[in-house]
Every structure is written in C-alpha cells, then in structure tokens.
Amino acid sequence: MALPVAFFAVFFAWPVAAIVARGLRTDGRWHLGRIVDVVTQSDIRHVLWFTTWQALASTALTLLIALPGAYVFARFDFPGRQVLRAVVTVPFVLPTVVVGTAFLALVGRGGLLDELWGVRLDTTVWAILLAHVFFNYAVVVRTVGGLWGQLDPRQEEAARMLGASRLRAWRTVTLPALGPAVAAAALMVFLFTFTSFGVVQILGGPTFSTLEVEIYRQTSEIFDLSTAAVLTIVQFVAVGAILAVHAWTVRRRESALRLVDAGGTARRPRGAGQWALLAGVLATVAVLLLLPLAVLVQRSLGGSDFGYYRALTRDDDTFLVPPIEAIGNSLQYALAATAIALVIGALAAAALARRDAGRLVRGFDALLMLPLGVSAVTVGFGFLIALDRPPLDLRSSWILVPLAQALVGAPFVVRTMLPVLRAVDARLREAAAVLGASPWRVWREVDLPLVRRALLVAAGFAFAVSLGEFGATVFIARPDNPTLPVAVARLLGRPGDLNYGQAMALSTILMAVCAVALLVLERLRTDRSGEF
Amino acid sequence: MLLSLEDATVRFGGRAVLDAVGLDVAEHEVVCVLGPSGSGKSTLLRVVAGLQELGAGRVLLDGREQSGVPAHRRGVGLMFQDHQLFPQRDVGGNVAFGLRMHGASKAEQGARVRELLELVGLPGAAGRAVASLSGGEQQRVALARALAPRPRLLMLDEPLGQLDRSLRERLVVELRELFGRLGTTVLAVTHDQGEAFALADRVVVMRDGRIAQSGTPLEVWQRPANEFVARFLGFDNVVEGTVAGAAADTPWGKVPVPEDAPQGTHALLVRPAGVRLVPADEGLRCTVAARTFKGTHVAVHLQPPKAPRLEAACALREAPEVGDTVGVEFDAAEIVVLN
Numbered sequence: 001m002a003l004p005v006a007f008f009a010v011f012f013a014w015p016v017a018a019i020v021a022r023g024l025r026t027d028g029r030w031h032l033g034r035i036v037d038v039v040t041q042s043d044i045r046h047v048l049w050f051t052t053w054q055a056l057a058s059t060a061l062t063l064l065i066a067l068p069g070a071y072v073f074a075r076f077d078f079p080g081r082q083v084l085r086a087v088v089t090v091p092f093v094l095p096t097v098v099v100g101t102a103f104l105a106l107v108g109r110g111g112l113l114d115e116l117w118g119v120r121l122d123t124t125v126w127a128i129l130l131a132h133v134f135f136n137y138a139v140v141v142r143t144v145g146g147l148w149g150q151l152d153p154r155q156e157e158a159a160r161m162l163g164a165s166r167l168r169a170w171r172t173v174t175l176p177a178l179g180p181a182v183a184a185a186a187l188m189v190f191l192f193t194f195t196s197f198g199v200v201q202i203l204g205g206p207t208f209s210t211l212e213v214e215i216y217r218q219t220s221e222i223f224d225l226s227t228a229a230v231l232t233i234v235q236f237v238a239v240g241a242i243l244a245v246h247a248w249t250v251r252r253r254e255s256a257l258r259l260v261d262a263g264g265t266a267r268r269p270r271g272a273g274q275w276a277l278l279a280g281v282l283a284t285v286a287v288l289l290l291l292p293l294a295v296l297v298q299r300s301l302g303g304s305d306f307g308y309y310r311a312l313t314r315d316d317d318t319f320l321v322p323p324i325e326a327i328g329n330s331l332q333y334a335l336a337a338t339a340i341a342l343v344i345g346a347l348a349a350a351a352l353a354r355r356d357a358g359r360l361v362r363g364f365d366a367l368l369m370l371p372l373g374v375s376a377v378t379v380g381f382g383f384l385i386a387l388d389r390p391p392l393d394l395r396s397s398w399i400l401v402p403l404a405q406a407l408v409g410a411p412f413v414v415r416t417m418l419p420v421l422r423a424v425d426a427r428l429r430e431a432a433a434v435l436g437a438s439p440w441r442v443w444r445e446v447d448l449p450l451v452r453r454a455l456l457v458a459a460g461f462a463f464a465v466s467l468g469e470f471g472a473t474v475f476i477a478r479p480d481n482p483t484l485p486v487a488v489a490r491l492l493g494r495p496g497d498l499n500y501g502q503a504m505a506l507s508t509i510l511m512a513v514c515a516v517a518l519l520v521l522e523r524l525r526t527d528r529s530g531e532f
Numbered sequence: 533m534l535l536s537l538e539d540a541t542v543r544f545g546g547r548a549v550l551d552a553v554g555l556d557v558a559e560h561e562v563v564c565v566l567g568p569s570g571s572g573k574s575t576l577l578r579v580v581a582g583l584q585e586l587g588a589g590r591v592l593l594d595g596r597e598q599s600g601v602p603a604h605r606r607g608v609g610l611m612f613q614d615h616q617l618f619p620q621r622d623v624g625g626n627v628a629f630g631l632r633m634h635g636a637s638k639a640e641q642g643a644r645v646r647e648l649l650e651l652v653g654l655p656g657a658a659g660r661a662v663a664s665l666s667g668g669e670q671q672r673v674a675l676a677r678a679l680a681p682r683p684r685l686l687m688l689d690e691p692l693g694q695l696d697r698s699l700r701e702r703l704v705v706e707l708r709e710l711f712g713r714l715g716t717t718v719l720a721v722t723h724d725q726g727e728a729f730a731l732a733d734r735v736v737v738m739r740d741g742r743i744a745q746s747g748t749p750l751e752v753w754q755r756p757a758n759e760f761v762a763r764f765l766g767f768d769n770v771v772e773g774t775v776a777g778a779a780a781d782t783p784w785g786k787v788p789v790p791e792d793a794p795q796g797t798h799a800l801l802v803r804p805a806g807v808r809l810v811p812a813d814e815g816l817r818c819t820v821a822a823r824t825f826k827g828t829h830v831a832v833h834l835q836p837p838k839a840p841r842l843e844a845a846c847a848l849r850e851a852p853e854v855g856d857t858v859g860v861e862f863d864a865a866e867i868v869v870l871n
Contacts, residue, residue: 427612427616428616431610431618432618432629432633433583433603434582434604434606434608434609434678435604435629435630435633435681436607436630436633436634436681437604437633441604442604449618449620450620
C-alpha cells in the first residue's frame with residue numbers, strides 16, 4: 001500500500017499541486033476569487049455544459065452499441081472470434097489525434113461519405129459521438145465481456161428452472177452480477193469522453209470545445225496559466241464527485257461471484273435471433289470500427305510505391321532523427337511504463353480487495369482513478385514544472401515519459417484486477433493461511449494464479465495506453481526521442497500532402513504494432529487459461 | 533491441554549456469536565461440537581484457527597496464548613465446509629500446499645503426498661484435476677491436504693455435510709478409524725447428531741453462542757441436560773410436569789419417573805422406546821395420527837385428547853394402523869427429568 005501511495009503522491013499530487021499554485025498564486029498570495037470569475041464567464045459556462053452532455057450522450061451511445069458486442073464476444077463461439085476481440089481493441093490504443101483524423105477522413109469534407117453520397121458530419125456533434133464510440137467500444141467489451149464470459153451459465157439456468165423467463169433470468173441473475181462491471185465500464189467511458197482532447201479538438205472545430213481542449217488552449221495558445229489552473233480545479237472536482245459516487249455504488253453491490261473458465265461458457269449461436277444478433281454486432285464492428293481504420297490505411301498508401309513509408313526513414317527537418325525511430329522509442333517507453341503500472345496497480349488492487357480494507361484504503365480506490373479524470377495535458381505540464389528542480393530533477397531523464405504513462409496506465413490495472421480479486425472466495429485465502437501461507441504467500445499462491453488472466457489483460461491495457469498516450473507525453477518527450485503519437489501530431493501540424501501522408505503511414509505502423517501486441521496477448525491468454 | 537478456550541467471546545454487531553465459551557481439548561481427543569446453524573460453532577473454529585479475532589477471552593494452544601499469532605503460524609489444520617480446494621492446482625498440488633508453505637523439499641513433498649493419498653483411499657490421484665473429483669473424493673483430498681503438514685490440532689467444519697447418506701456413514705467410520713490410528717487431536721463441528729455421536733470421544737452441544745452440554749456421546753444421549761438439547765437430539769416427547777415422589781403429574785396423566793429424580797416442576801423427556809402400546813381400554817387413550825417407517829422400527833405418532841402428541845417406537849409387526857385407537861403406558865427407565 002505504501003508504494004502506490006508514495007508513487008501517486010510524488011508523481012501526481014505534487015505536479016498537480018504545483019500547477020494549481022502556479023495558476024492561483026501570485027505575489028505570494030492566493031486568489032481564490034478567480035474560480036468564481038472564470039466559471040461565470042459565458043463562454044466557459046458553455047464549455048462546461050457541452051463537456052457534460054456530450055460525455056453523457058457518448059457513454060449512453062457506447063453502452064447501447066457495445067453491450068450486445070460484449071455479450072456476443074463472451075458467449076458466442078464463432079470463427080475468428082479471438083482475432084476480432086483483439087481487433088476491436090485496436091481503436092482504443094490509437095492516439096486520439098489519429099482517431100480524429102481518421103473520422104475526418106471518413107465523414108469530413110472530401111471524406112469517404114462526402115465523395116460517395118455528399119454526407120458530411122464534421123460540423124455536427126455526431127462526428128464526436130461516433131468517434132467516442134469507436135474509441136470506447138473495447139472498454140465495454142473488455143470490462144463487461146471479460147466478466148460475462150466467466151459467469152457460470154448455470155446460475156441463469158437455475159433461475160429459469162424457478163420459473164423465470166429467459167429475459168427475466170438475465171435481468172435478475174446476470175445483470176446484477178454484471179452490474180459492477182457495467183458501472184466500471186460506463187465510468188471509464190464517461191471519464192474518457194469527459195476529458196476527451198484530441199478527438200474534440202479535430203472534429204469539434206471552433207463550435208465544440210471540452211474542458212480539456214479549453215485547458216490546452218489556455219495553456220499553450222493564450223498562455224493564461226491561471227485560467228487553465230482554475231479549469232483544472234473544476235475538472236478535478238467534477239471527476240472527484242463522479243468517482244466518489246462510483247466507489248459508493250460499487251461497494252454496495254460488491255459480491256462474490258461464481259467464476260468459471262471462460263472457454264467453457266461460449267457456444268455456437270442457435271436460432272435465427274442469435275444469428276441475427278451476431279450478424280448485427282459483426283456489421284457494427286465492420287462499419288464503426290474497421291471502416292475508419294481501413295480509410296486510414298488507404299490514405300497512408302496514397303502516393304506511389306509506399307512513398308510515405310519510405311519518407312519516414314529519411315532524416316527530417318522537423319525531427320533531429322528519422323521519424324521511424326519513434327517506433328523504438330515508443331516500444332521502450334511503453335514496456336517500462338507497463339512494468340511500473342503493473343507493480344503499482346497490482347499492489348494497490350491487492351490492498352483494495354481486502355474485505356477488511358478500511359475507509360481510508362477504499363478512499364484511495366477513488367483517488368487512483370483521478371489521473372484518468374484529470375487532464376493528461378495537466379499531468380504532462382505538471383511534470384514539467386514540478387520535476388525540474390532538486391530534490392527531484394528528472395527533466396533530462398528518459399524515465400519521465402514512462403512515469404507519466406504509468407500514471408495513466410495504473411488505474412486500468414487496478415480497474416481490471418479489482419473485480420476479479422474481489423470475486424476470489426475469501427475462504428480460499430483462509431484455507432491457504434491455515435496451511436501455513438503468510439499473507440504475501442497467500443497472494444502469490446491463491447490470488448495470482450486466479451487473476452493471472454486479468455493481470456495479462458491489465459498488462460495489455462497498460463501497454464496499449466502507454467503506446468497511445470499523447471496528452472502528457474507531448475509535453476515531456478524530448479525532441480530527439482519522440483514517441484509515435486507525438487511524431488504523428490507533429491507531422492499533422494505541418495502543411496502539405498507528404499506530411500499528412502507520413503502521419504497516416506506512421507499511424508498505420510502504430511496501429512499494426514498495437515494489433516500485433518494485442519494478438520500475442522490474446523494467444524498468451526488462451527494458452528495459460530488452458531490450465532484451469 | 534492441547535487447546536483451551538477461556539471465556540471466548542465474539543460479537544457481530546450487538547449480537548454475541550460466542551458468549552464466554554470455555555472449552556478444553558486434550559491431546560488425542562476427538563471432540564465434536566454439535567449445534568443448529570447459527571449457534572456459533574463455525575465461529576468457534578475460526579477463532580481457534582486465527583481467522584476471527586476474539587472480542588474477549590483467550591485461546592491457548594499447548595498452554596500458549598494465541599492472541600497476535602496469525603493464522604499461518606498457529607500450526608492447526610482446518611478442513612472447510614465446502615473443502616475450498618484450490619481450483620488451479622491438481623490433487624497433488626493441493627495436498628502438497630501446506631508442505632511447501634513449511635519449506636519441505638520436493639522429495640519430502642512427493643513422498644508425503646503419496647502416503648496421504650494412500651491413507652485417504654485415493655492412491656495415484658495426484659495428477660488429477662480438482663474439477664474432475666466427485667464430492668466424496670474432494671472430501672478425501674481436503675482431508676489429506678489438512679493432514680499433510682501434521683497439524684497439532686485438526687479442525688473439521690461440517691466434514692461430511694454435503695455428501696449423500698450412505699457415503700457419509702461409510703466415511704464417518706473411516707474417519708474415526710483413521711484418527712484413532714494416527715492419534716490426531718480433532719475438533720469438529722456439525723449439525724448432524726449421528727455424525728457427532730459416531731465420530732467423537734466427547735460431544736459439546738452449543739446453543740446461541742453458549743455451551744449447553746458437554747459429555748461423552750452416551751452421556752449426552754442418555755441424559756440430555758435440558759429441553760433444548762433433548763429437542764435438538766430429535767426427542768419430541770417433552771412436556772412440563774410436577775414430580776412428586778416416584779411419579780410426575782403431566783398433561784399425559786401420571787407418569788412414573790426414576791427413583792433419584794429431582795422433585796418439583798421440570799421438563800420431562802419420554803423416549804419413544806418408553807411409550808408402550810396397550811389395549812385401548814388400559815392407560816392413556818390415544819388415536820394414531822401417523823406412522824413412519826424407520827428401518828429398525830416404526831415411529832407411531834399418537835394424539836391423546838387435549839394433550840401434546842406423543843411419539844412411540846414400535847416393532848414393525850405390532851405397529852397399529854393410522855386411525856386406530858390405542859392405550860399408552862410409560863416406562864420409568866426411559867424417562868428423564870430435565871433441568
């Protein structure tokens with residue numbers, strides 16, 4: 001418990017405190033009245049309102065579209081299921097900038113739909129909502145579907161034998177069991193969309209702006225640090241409130257579930273209804289998730305003979321190194337970040353899962369999620385101004401980037417592992433204790449084997465998030481060591497077809513790296529889970 | 533004493549789950565705690581194992597106070613009610629678990645696992661998956677796992693609870709034999725009196741977190757300490773009566789009592805064997821309300837006029853039909869005046 005707390009104190013609380021102080025404190029005095037001044041401005045009120053309702057709408061839309069997907073991937077066995085599961089996760093790990101651009105290429109001016117039917121959505125909020133669904137589909141499928149596949153189907157059968165209809169059995173048995181996972185997924189989606197940055201910046205144009213975009217604008221365009229700080233505080237409070245409510249609901253519904261091997265619960269669809277459901281989900285995946293990726297790849301292949309790709313290996317005046325080196329940087333950073341996130345996240349999850357965990361420890365649960373809710377831009381900027389002088393001067397250290405990425409990745413690890421850890425029967429641990437296992441041994445011998453699957457999933461998430469992390473990294477990555485998303489953004493920021501094409505090519509490479517990593521992970525999962 | 537509990541008290545909320553319980557278990561003794569669900573018997577085991585903290589009182593093992601000693605250092609074994617085998621390990625891995633925790637070498641582990649699986653009648657099962665075991669086999673593996681680290685005290689929580697009857701009766705004999713042979717000190721809890729009586733040297737009956745009676749199976753069976761124990765043991769012929777001399781005045785009329793019976797108003801237990809059927813014009817007149825076949829005898833439920841029902845044990849051939857009218861007389865030797 002001490003290690004995660006220290007980690008978050010030094011690398012999260014301190015930088016945030018530093019930026020808040022930088023913003024609200026001038027001439028040695030606090031100016032708290034500024035908070036009121038800022039939020040009562042009509043344009044800021046407009047931003048607050050838009051941020052909230054687009055996040056709610058995105059969350060509802062994502063759940064609506066992705067829950068059937070979670071069911072299909074959890075309970076139906078069909079050819080290509082494993083591959084498709086990995087494929088739907090790819091959008092989640094793409095840099096937000098690329099997602100925005102891919103949708104622009106799909107529904108924007110001169111985009112695919114415009115070319116075919118003259119339909120344009122880039123001036124409407126629909127483009128943002130669809131991009132958010134694209135982005136968060138995997139969150140629901142992974143979080144909810146992962147648990148769904150492990151629920152014992154006999155529980156539902158028992159309810160049906162007691163006279164419940166198929167729907168009723170699902171509603172009264174499966175739904176409550178899934179409740180915490182659905183709530184966790186909804187919370188994640190809400191947080192991501194509430195703090196959405198790259199997508200909104202590209203697709204929102206001047207009309208639509210979220211808090212995050214506004215903070216970035218105030219910080220890097222207007223250089224109005226104190227307004228940015230006030231907005232950060234507002235976001236902090238809003239996110240804190242949501243997380244507190246969430247922690248409360250999860251605690252109320254905490255229950256030990258009967259988990260079984262996910263491999264045994266999936267079966268071939270039966271009957272027209274189930275085949276239709278499967279077809280519907282596959283069609284949704286194709287149109288919503290694969291089409292934008294396909295457009296992305298198609299654009300990267302523009303020009304002749306992989307021209308954009310070959311251009312990547314040449315020295316470039318934007319970078320001090322060929323853009324292609326960003327791949328190696330990204331992989332190294334992501335591996336380090338994953339390791340840090342796993343250690344910190346697993347320790348925190350183990351402490352939180354204890355049934356006798358005190359109020360203080362459970363409060364930490366909500367705190368852990370804050371790095372997700374707080375703007376990544378703030379984290380990156382906070383790192384820059386807080387960790388640049390003794391006692392902790394990491395400005396020139398390579399570890400700075402993995403640390404920031406781990407900060408964003410660790411909550412994923414906790415979120416993924418906590419439901420499974422909590423579902424481990426406490427008496428199994430007691431059985432081990434009575435046989436002579438110390439608390440640490442109990443965790444290693446009982447919990448770890450049971451949660452290994454969840455741990456691998458968590459590792460995959462942390463790795464993917466690190467690879468795609470943009471908001472914080474853009475502030476702290478050194479110019480001669482750019483990561484893939486940073487390189488993409490820099491290329492996109494420059495005019496000309498070649499730069500645009502190179503950005504698309506680099507994005508395609510990032511997508512491929514993520515896809516390969518996730519496919520390896522999926523294989524690992526099935527091999528290991530064969531044991532039990 | 534190997535195990536001593538002194539005034540052990542545990543409260544959940546305001547309710548005392550264990551209420552100043554005192555209990556001693558000597559070395560090589562097999563003690564069975566018997567009680568209905570909610571009587572606190574599982575909590576008793578958890579307190580001894582170190583899985584539940586005491587609100588007040590002390591637990592001593594080998595005379596040493598155990599407060600502050602965590603579960604994994606107490607050197608006691610606990611077999612859980614539903615076994616709690618580790619699903620991700622095979623049978624051998626489960627049995628070897630405690631040995632590994634105590635730092636036994638691979639060779640030692642292998643030998644001990646073989647020995648124990650042999651002992652519980654599952655030779656060669658080490659490589660089997662836990663999920664492939666039947667209920668009885670799981671029970672045996674759980675027993676082997678608990679015995680493997682040679683605990684000074686073995687505790688069993690409803691050891692045979694989920695098994696079917698014939699298997700239970702066979703296993704209870706095997707367990708008794710095994711514990712006798714190994715000289716294991718055992719503290720078991722169960723709600724099944726048959727199991728308790730068959731297994732234990734000494735039976736402790738619990739009620740609402742307190743000990744209602746303690747004694748050998750024979751003592752408890754012959755002289756239940758009070759109405760609760762009598763009813764829990766399945767005796768329903770309990771009424772209030774006023775003892776005067778060698779007879780008691782009860783709703784069933786005058787009933788003879790043993791010579792040394794305490795005088796005054798007491799609860800009276802009439803064992804079914806002590807209810808003798810006689811022709812209808814003699815003794816207490818009753819109507820036969822129901823009869824159930826019990827294998828060795830027939831339980832006949834009799835309804836006397838304006839008095840509680842009576843149960844009589846009858847030989848199969850002599851049992852009257854439902855609706856018959858019979859007379860009843862009582863046998864002083866089968867009557868217990870309860871305190």
